[in-house]
Amino acid sequence: MSEESNLLSKKDLIINVIISVSVLVLGLILLEMGFNLSFESENETIRAIFEIITFLGEEETFIVFLTISLLAIDMRFGKRLIVSFMISMFFNSFLKDVIKDPRPHGLEAEMGYGFPSGHTQGSTAFWGFTLYYKKNEADSKKQAGIISAICTLLIIAVSISRLIIGVHDLQDVVGGFLIGMLILDLYLLLAPSVEKLSEKSLGLRIILGFIAAFSLWLVMALLFPAGAEAVGQGGGILVAASICFPLETKYIAYKPQDLPAKKKILAALVGVVFSMVGYLGLSEVFDLIPGPAWILRFVRYVILGVLLSLFVPWILKKIVKQ
Template identity: 30%
Template structure:
């Protein structure tokens, strides 16, 4: 919290707007539009890699949120004031940071494919900037950001190491990855419904885990529909 209080002292209206714009690069709406752009205009392989890593890490992240139930910084310290208009987008618990995880996955995957050091440096800069913006806005602590970033980067590395092609004949590795994603999506949905159903967490806190688990199942359905003949 000390670092967040330090950042609070340097806030200005211009910086508030600037970092709100940067944090939007980790927002689910932007990332969804980016995924569609990758799928239809750039490369289905890159889009599949990105979305696979996103859902693998995103469901795990939401499960961790429900298990640890760490309140937001302004709840932990009532004397701390976040940037007011950033609060509405800060849904669910604080630990880990979902915005940072999303940015790490999408721009981390682009980092692997970006030609040249300048473009790679730009991708890395966006990931770090989104993470910093979450702290500047007062929505997350450094620990939240670090763990969210680690989950995203590890998922990108795992998908890349698996050597999934997503374009030619469906490999056994690809099948195994998607089976695991299906199991993980089902487990995330079950966990969130169970914890909310027994009132261990409020329904509004479980909503993000429910949403990302259902979307993970939808992504699996897309894979099945497109790859069934391969």
Template identity: 30%
Template sequence: MLHVNYLDLFWTAITLLGDYRLYTILIPIIYIAYNRRLGFKLMATYMFSMYINQVFKYWFMLPRPSHSLWITEGYGFPSGHSQASSTFWSCLALNTKLKITKLIAIVLPLLIAYSRLYLQVHYLIDVISGLLLGYGLPLTIHVLKIPKGIAEVGIHIVYIGCSLLMVSTSTIIPGGYGYIPIVSGSFLGAYVGYRFSERLKANIIRLTSRVIVVILVLTVSIIGYTTAAMLIRELLISYIVSIVFTAIVFLMPYLYLKLNL
């Protein structure tokens, strides 16, 4: 594949748009500044998708290309960047009426997938599998909605059970567990915080208030994910830290309005 300096810079910039950390920050902003229900759907779907990604990576343990233009580590199958971007944008497109999200959901993940090939950090099968999972999981979840009429305690059991099942698989995957404790904990933490904030009938209306809460959310998110990543070798501790910090993030609207800040 032909490589020219300005093309290297362009595709490097594109590949950064698929970094999973970008979406772990962007989703809470949507949750606070735009719509809580949409933000939670994005978070739950995204974390479950990233869980599947980590399971596949550490179960199959397929290598990356030996020569790459981008410093990276870990296994190659499936592509995390391709899956992260297609999961986020397809989920957003399925849950909003904005036509631009549907266009982005098609174009951007494909560009990101190509950037991974251009930078020689993935094989074709890696990015194709990442895109299939990234598009397929949100669509499946969107179609298979939780039936109405299920008691609240039943929904609690579903989310708690899923999170515990997700983190418990960390002990049986042959190649390690990657970030499974973090995504499993974040999955449950988002649900806990959202259910409390769901009790609020009002949204944070004032722009200045939303800006303040967004800044707080970004601060807590960065501290939380950094701490959980540093403690990743301690599976249970990393899992609990992820639950606590993500719950705090998704509790921010509730705390802000309850404290009359």
């Protein structure tokens, strides 16, 4: 049975639409009233608190969270979370570099463009998927409610933090949330159909997945050169996932959900070390290699994806003697 078939019920979808429309309307009202740049705080204590909160939406933080989800919690959950998250961030990077909306000139300078907010969209993608997946695994309505509350709070907190520290204006944050919700809903609705590919042969699954992921990256990169380098991260991870996830399921079958607590902690530590060494090390190595930056970035993330989704699970299975 597909675990994803019931992730997003009609009731959940209606609620998401109502929330999205409400956020859009409220955002438009506040923009019309001139509140686009009115949320930055100059209070040092408040800024310090929200700078800690905003760190939960940093790229490095998500890499750690995704690694732990994949290698120390549940491979099935982790794989689907990675695909959902990377699709969302692929389009976030693409939109940023195509729209080229400047950031507000606040007290804290940050590189890159503003719309849509990557922290907001990333948090919506990550915690939104986690909410629906884990809520459906909950043993009781109370547990499901707690999971929903925590995930929702994290999305709201990270989104607000971007306004408080002044690195995004209101339209960036509202846009990031709405786009993140749209992509999340589409993924949850389409996932059951894509899941049927698991019934196909291994070779066919890899070929179809690779063609879809590689074509998405290449078409976007060639049609919109302004965003070509930005989409290399999402494109590279998705291409690696299309090849390595089916291979891992077939030949390695690492199952962290079956491990005792101590071995889960060990798996998390090993996974995070590999992920950060790979992430930082590959960045340094590829900075020394001449060539088109958009292609090098893509290749770099393909390698990182292969490392985390195939090599590290194989290593961990040996270490934990599963």
